Amino acid sequence: MGVEGIGARVVRKEDKRFITGKGRYVDDIKLLGMTHAHFIRSPHAHAKVKAIDSSAALKMPGVVAVLTGQQLVDDKVGNLICGWAITSKDGSPMKMGAWPAMAPETVRFVGQAVAVVIADSKNLARDAAEAVVVDYEELPAVADVHAAIKAGAPQLHPEAPGNQVYDWVIGDEGATDAAFAKAANVVKLDVTNNRLAPNAMEPRAAIADYDAAEEHFTLYTTSQNPHVARLVLSAFYNIAPEHKLRVIAPDVGGGFGSKIFIYPEEMVALWASKKVGRPVKWTGDRTEAFLTDAHGRDHVTHAEMAFDANNKITGLKVKTYANFGAYMSLFSSSVPTYLYATLLSGQYNIPAIHAEVVGVYTNTTPVDAYRGAGRPEASYLIERLMETAARQLKVDPAQLRRSNFITQFPHQTPVIMAYDTGDFNASLDAAMKAIDYAGFAARKAQAKSQGKLRGIGVSCYIEACGIAPSKAVGSLGAGVGLWESAEVRVNPVGTIEILTGSHSHGQGHETTFCQLVADRLGVPISQVSIVHGDTDKVQFGMGTYGSRSAAVGLTAILKAMEKMESKAKKIAAHALEASEADIVIENGEFKVTGTDKAIALPMVALAAYTAHNLPDGMEPGLKESAFYDPSNFTFPAGTYICELEVDPGTGKTSFVNFVAADDFGRLINPMIVEGQVHGGLVQGIGQALLEHAIYDANGQPVTASFMDYAMPRADDVPSFNLSHTTTLCPGNPLGIKGCGEAGAIGASAAVINAITDAIGKNNLEMPATPDRVWRTIHAA
Amino acid sequence: MYQTTYHRASSVDEAASLFGKASEAKFLAGGQTLLPVMKQRLASPSDVVDLSKIKELIGVEASGDTLTIKAATPHYDVATSDTAKKAIPALAYLASLIGDPAVRYRGTIGGSIANNDPAADYPAALLALGATVKTNKRSIPAQDFFKGLFTTALEDGEIITAVSFPVPAKAGYSKMRHPASRFALTAVFVAQTKSGEVCVAATGASQSGVMRVGAIEAALKANWSPSALDSISIPASGLLADIHGSAEYRANLVKVMAQRAVTAAG
């Protein structure tokens, strides 16, 4: 592997600039003549916009323009789109209301923009915004998913009667009913998957710069996928054709999914920069982030699992209501359907599954993909069900899981996914050993003598990553293909640039991607740089989300590397007067195997560019590109076990131990993988114990600041005990499965299973706040 | 419209005079409350008079049976002060639980009690220890100083200069932190004076701010031990309720935190 190759714990190259404050984020960029945008946002969850009076604001110092939703309509700027078409069980397409970037007529959630002030400085824009008078006529609002589907509920969009976006089904209902009819035992569970606010460290921001002479736009934006942003902005919003729009996503401070989507603010900035003839910058603040970044999760589910007399699962029925908020965000429709229900088989052999998902509009912030996107909801549901079943059937929860594990691969589940490989027993064994599962009973007794309630909770998760085979997702309604592209440029002096369509916003691509090059060529990573995040530099890309950058993005790099190496070997063979088949690459040199004849990479590169002596017919240059479309999803899986204590006096949870045994396939940089798992686990624990984006009955957000929304902090979480049980992914040449979301997918069930074990009561919703736990302990 | 003029005072008298000359002035100490409020544009003073660099307002001193903390002393200094830890360890411990390190480095006792947040820590200590608030005009006993949510006995332009605490025989503090803000979801300070009086104050619990808990005081006076409170039940009426804690939960916490504070006090 070499000191910097695949498998090495290489220190992250990018951290030097991040930890010395030299990162370059959108808000750090200042353009000549730049103006600043401040959005005027609805304080109401549902209201008619009757009039907007900007006359006083326009007279204020430094104000360049006040633009409204009606002007967007007049200029024929398109509405925001949802890029994945879902078909309801009755065959009808999903029912969507229009989402204009600023509301000309009706606002449907607190924080929705109705107008924007453009001024010479941020503070002047903010001052003037206070002078814009918006006349609203309040309408009844609804925030709760069950309230929204009741007869007589306030209606959000005329296009979606009953606030229903779709009623979608998957699986075989007849076979599932038959399994339940014959069941020896049926286990039932109602669970809520709490709504979360993503809270990337860097709030969203955008700078739009219109060049009138070239009729060309440049957009700097906090995006996880700048090419997708350009595609969507060009194809649907009537702002600029692709060749007249450059999208740059420079350093981006975290995304967790929330920066996949196209948001109103960057559309408005682009449009406004042309209107005012100057660059327009918008930087969101934390309150805007809480109000307008797409939220995550928010499911209400009833599920039933059927077992035979030997405690084998025979069927699963699920009905989920998914709260989409007030509008359908870019990939929202796919999250509770193809990213959720297709994982409902978990790690288990379940012969028959039937799931129904009802998508619902409410007067809340739109909901879309957030770290894990559908898979945390599926994993939480299945793992809570397994725990509930073990308690009801009075069997050890680890044993119940083990006896139902899938052990033969490939395995076709009843819900589309075909698992390629895995070893679920191995990760369960590793986790049980790491936590000393066998010794738990004694530890529990010991804790009891000290007045503490100790519990242990298992969670065996599986997820589908590396999205995705384009043909497969296309057949399921996706509006895009989910391949990745890469380019390898060997410069004439032998340094290497890798251009990738993946985007790093914290994941460490600038290090891991170099490690592949170091591994193959034997050059130090200091000679390699990773170029990403600019549509003018990188040929194309689908971006980073769904733990796809290594499995898909790095494989595309590998494909391009192979092409480059093949050409370089021809050049080397020609120079060394050897046969191409005898050339091997070692330590940055092209060697004739079994001899001491060699030519260094820089000499090969130089030969490629001087073109003085190339093989006949060969083009000059050493630069290759590739597109890689995966053949299947990848299936990271593992077992998390959590041991904790509950203080019966306060209901407060304290961790004793948390072990994670993951199977991510091949690890490129174990240190970075550990960092990803740590972060994911913290988010999963955050969901289980602390985080909840709450609205009151009128749709007013209750948790729109860090004083109310509880983010996990270092002292809320334990020191994690990580290990890996590896089966290589057969679907890609590097054997990679992906590691970016696992922690967030698997952790919350382990925590809730442990708390409910500790307190001896099974019904407990997330977040398990001390108050909630205390009330559950003391409930009759 | 949100312009403000910043003044750095070098003495209490100068601060008072700067305040008097301005149309709508505010004193600034650690800025941990005032600045966020100004950033949100919920306050827009014409002038800000900074007290935090006034030497005579900073320091922790003990003399005889009194511990004095000057008004602009940051929480961190109190938490780490050997003098405070020796005289009233529970008070130093309380300071160590305020917010997070950034808040403790800047936030001050004067700012905290002038603000009188219903979930702030210091007010519980002042009330339970029978402290005296010293201002540039007078001395105010703690029980007369706190007047309900965000309200105190301070007059406009009056500057807190110090808080003096009689050193108790025993004292203890126990806090259940608000999971998001880290203020007190409910916290209780218990103290026993050298003459045997018991005083118990709870913060974060009541809708009208920091409060004494008579039932617990009586029980502890009869028997200074956690088990003395076993049969006590605190009524939930009048207590705060929010997404992080129902009134019933806070009622429970008043008792449980008091028991733990007694254990800590020894």
Ligand SMILES: Cc1cc2nc3c(=O)[nH]c(=O)nc-3n(C[C@H](O)[C@H](O)[C@H](O)COP(=O)(O)OP(=O)(O)OC[C@H]3O[C@@H](n4cnc5c(N)ncnc54)[C@H](O)[C@@H]3O)c2cc1C
């Ligand atoms: C994230 C966060 C967490 C926090 N957690 C806690 C917590 O756990 N427990 C807790 O108790 N507090 C907490 N606080 C509040 C903190 O303790 C502040 O120190 C306190 O609210 C105000 O003190 P300050 O010195 O910052 O005052 P400032 O913000 O500067 O001023 C506050 C008010 O007091 C007035 N004032 C200041 N000094 C004087 C004086 N000497 N005389 C008269 N008036 C004066 C000011 O005019 C202003 O009105 C937290 C704050 C933050 C931001």
